Every structure is written in C-alpha cells, then in structure tokens.
Amino acid sequence: MKYLKNLSYYIIPLLVAFFNILIIIVPNVVISSAQAGLLLWFNKILPSILPFLIGTNILIHLGFIDFLGTLLDPFMKRFFNVSGCGAFALVLGMLSGYPVGAKITASLRENNKLSQVEAQRLASFTNNSGPLFIIGTIGIGMYKNVYIGYLILFIHYISAITVGFIFRFYKKTDTIIINNKTSFKDALLKLKLAKIKNNKTIGQILGESVKSSLETISMVGGFVILFSVISELFKISGIFEKLGQLIFPNNLQPFSNGLFMGIIEITNGINILSSINGINGIIITCGLVSFSGLSILAQTSSMIYKSDIKMNIYFISKLLHSIFSIIYGILCIPIFNTLLDKTTVSTFNNINDVNFKNSTICFFLGIFILILLAIFCKKFFNNKKTIKKFNF
Numbered sequence: 001m002k003y004l005k006n007l008s009y010y011i012i013p014l015l016v017a018f019f020n021i022l023i024i025i026v027p028n029v030v031i032s033s034a035q036a037g038l039l040l041w042f043n044k045i046l047p048s049i050l051p052f053l054i055g056t057n058i059l060i061h062l063g064f065i066d067f068l069g070t071l072l073d074p075f076m077k078r079f080f081n082v083s084g085c086g087a088f089a090l091v092l093g094m095l096s097g098y099p100v101g102a103k104i105t106a107s108l109r110e111n112n113k114l115s116q117v118e119a120q121r122l123a124s125f126t127n128n129s130g131p132l133f134i135i136g137t138i139g140i141g142m143y144k145n146v147y148i149g150y151l152i153l154f155i156h157y158i159s160a161i162t163v164g165f166i167f168r169f170y171k172k173t174d175t176i177i178i179n180n181k182t183s184f185k186d187a188l189l190k191l192k193l194a195k196i197k198n199n200k201t202i203g204q205i206l207g208e209s210v211k212s213s214l215e216t217i218s219m220v221g222g223f224v225i226l227f228s229v230i231s232e233l234f235k236i237s238g239i240f241e242k243l244g245q246l247i248f249p250n251n252l253q254p255f256s257n258g259l260f261m262g263i264i265e266i267t268n269g270i271n272i273l274s275s276i277n278g279i280n281g282i283i284i285t286c287g288l289v290s291f292s293g294l295s296i297l298a299q300t301s302s303m304i305y306k307s308d309i310k311m312n313i314y315f316i317s318k319l320l321h322s323i324f325s326i327i328y329g330i331l332c333i334p335i336f337n338t339l340l341d342k343t344t345v346s347t348f349n350n351i352n353d354v355n356f357k358n359s360t361i362c363f364f365l366g367i368f369i370l371i372l373l374a375i376f377c378k379k380f381f382n383n384k385k386t387i388k389k390f391n392f
Contacts, residue, residue, distance in 0.1 A: 048096070088108075105127070
C-alpha cells in the first residue's frame with residue numbers, strides 16, 4: 001500500500017504533463033470539447049442547480065434544518081440511523097441532482113448538525129441524479145422514450161434507499177438514541193433558537209447564500225469542462241474500443257465505448273449507449289447513472305473536502321449503488337417491457353425548457369414533501385404499536 005502511495009507521487013505529475021502535451025498537439029479537439037462542456041454547464045447545470053444551492057443555503061441560515069430535524073428525527077433514525085435533519089439532504093438531493101446532496105450533507109456536518117458517522121451514512125445515499133436529468137436528458141433526449149426515463153429514475157431511487165438502509169449498520173456501535181416524544185412546539189422552538197443564534201439580517205443571509213452558491217456552481221463548471229476534454233481525448237484515441245475487445249465478448253463490445261466513456265463522464269457515455277438498440281444498454285445506463293462517473297466523483301470530493309467525510313467510503317457506497325441498480329434493472333425491465341416498447345416521446349417537447357422552468361418548482365415541491373413527511377412521521381412514530389413493529 002505504501003509502495004502504491006509513493007508511486008502516485010510520480011504517476012500523477014506525469015499524467016498531468018501528458019494531458020498538457022495533448023492540449024498542444026490537438027488544440028482543435030480540446031477547444032471544441034471544452035466549448036461543449038461549457039455550454040452543457042451554462043444551459044443545463046447552472047439553471048437547474050443554482051436555485052437549489054441558493055435556497056438550501058438560505059434555509060440552513062434560517063434554522064429550517066433544526067425545525068425539520070426535530071420533526072423527522074424518529075423516521076430518519078429508525079430507518080437510516082441518521083438524525084432527522086438528514087431528510088433535508090435526502091429529498092433535495094434526489095430532486096436537484098448531483099452534487100447538491102453532497103453539498104447539503106457537508107454543510108450539515110460543518111454546522112455540527114451531524115456526527116462524522118452520521119454524515120458518512122447520509123452521504124452514501126443522498127447524492128443522487130435528479131429527475132430533470134434522468135427523465136428529460138436521458139429518457140426524452142437520448143432514448144427518445146419518456147418511459148425509459150421513468151424506469152431508470154425508479155431504479156436509481158430504490159437503489160439509493162437500499163444503500164442507505166445497508167449503511168445504517170455502518171459503525172453500528174455508534175447507535176443514535178431515538179426520541180419519539182417530539183412535537184411541533186419543540187420544532188418551532190428549535191427554529192426560533194437557531195435564528196437567534198445565527199443573528200444575521202436577511203440581507204446578510206441572502207448575500208452569503210448567493211456568494212457561496214456561485215462559488216460552488218463555478219467549481220462544478222470547471223469540473224464539467226475538464227472532464228469533457230478528458231473524455232473526448234480518450235474517445236479519439238480509440239483506447240476504449242481496444243479495451244472492449246480485450247475484456248468483453250463479441251456481443252458486448254459495442255457497449256464498451258459507452259461504458260468506459262460513462263465511467264469518466266456519464267452524459268457522453270450514456271449518449272453513446274442510447275444509440276445502440278437493446279436492453280443491455282439500458283441496464284448499463286442504470287449502473288452508470290448510479291455510479292455517477294469520475295467527473296461527478298471529483299465534484300463530490302470538492303464539496304466534502306472541508307468536512308471529515310471519507311471519500312473512499314463514499315466511493316464504495318457509489319459502487320454498491322451501481323451494483324444494485326444493475327440488479328434491479330435486470331429484475332424490473334421484463335416487468336416494464338411493454339412500456340419500453342413504446343416510442344412516444346411524451347408531452348415534454350422542448351428539453352431545453354425543462355431544467356430552468358422546473359428547478360425552482362422542484363425546490364419548493366421538495367420543501368412541501370418534507371413538511372408533509374414530517375406531519376405523517378409525527379403521528380406514525382408517536383404510536384407505540386408502530387414503534388415496536390419497526391424496532392430494528
């Protein structure tokens with residue numbers, strides 16, 4: 001292990017130097033792929049994620065997390081062994097897409113809302129792809145079939161919940177005490193105390209939230225452009241096709257280029273897979289969406305590096321997420337086979353309008369879902385019979 005660590009000191013600088021040499025050798029490829037990455041970030045990622053980042057920052061400053069955490073404490077602790085405030089990262093992470101779930105989880109940890117173990121558990125299943133990307137970009141834009149988008153979304157979410165339930169046993173000795181005697185009065189008191197403790201004007205909160213969100217989204221944009229260039233350089237080199245010939249049998253070789261491209265950057269990889277007819281491409285797509293690709297992993301690392309959340313444990317959770325997605329894909333596709341045979345694109349005709357118009361709506365929808373969930377959980381887990389049934 002020490003040998004590999006020492007070796008990395010030499011390999012990484014050499015790879016970076018080689019990358020810079022390629023930029024000089026094929027500048028036209030680098031410029032065109034960088035432009036494509038920039039447009040992807042500006043047209044799709046910026047308008048869909050920025051409202052979530054600003055909104056979540058404001059809510060954290062206003063103490064909404066303390067209010068929500070008090071109400072959802074029994075539910076989150078019983079199912080995921082995480083404090084109630086984790087529900088905020090779970091719902092908004094699912095609705096907004098990468099890397100918002102990781103950003104919220106890291107913020108909760110940095111503000112001491114979670115312990116290190118809780119944050120690690122939460123990070124394992126809350127940083128997910130959003131419905132706008134899966135249904136709009138993958139389902140409608142790439143596969144030309146909205147039902148495929150719905151199927152991939154369902155598999156993606158159910159796999160994330162599975163990983164979250166498994167990670168509730170991560171460092172089981174650090175078990176959280178469940179308090180079932182919560183009330184709205186307690187939650188409102190926590191909200192008030194958090195606001196008093198923060199002691200900032202709404203102008204300060206808004207300014208800091210916008211500044212922090214712009215820094216985050218700019219960092220994401222840098223990663224998108226960088227990995228767009230890297231994936232394009234690999235594509236023109238033909239390395240992925242040669243690897244496919246060595247690793248895969250003949251019937252799977254057409255998928256090798258999309259698979260390896262997707263491991264680096266999922267959008268380009270899935271776009272290649274969607275052009276190949278067959279169920280195998282959809283199954284591989286399910287796995288790639290859940291793994292997220294090296295580009296998203298790099299973005300996630302940039303979100304959590306200030307906290308003590310371990311990236312290697314998070315990486316293992318994404319591998320598990322990918323494996324479960326492939327398994328659920330194999331099981332679910334025959335059930336949804338009649339839907340997959342359809343060619344209707346759906347009523348979402350203009351994909352370019354989907355991200356911007358629906359991003360803010362999804363944010364408030366997420367808050368609404370959290371409030372409804374809090375009301376339900378308060379009644380559900382205050383029932384003593386129910387508590388006995390769900391005592392893991």
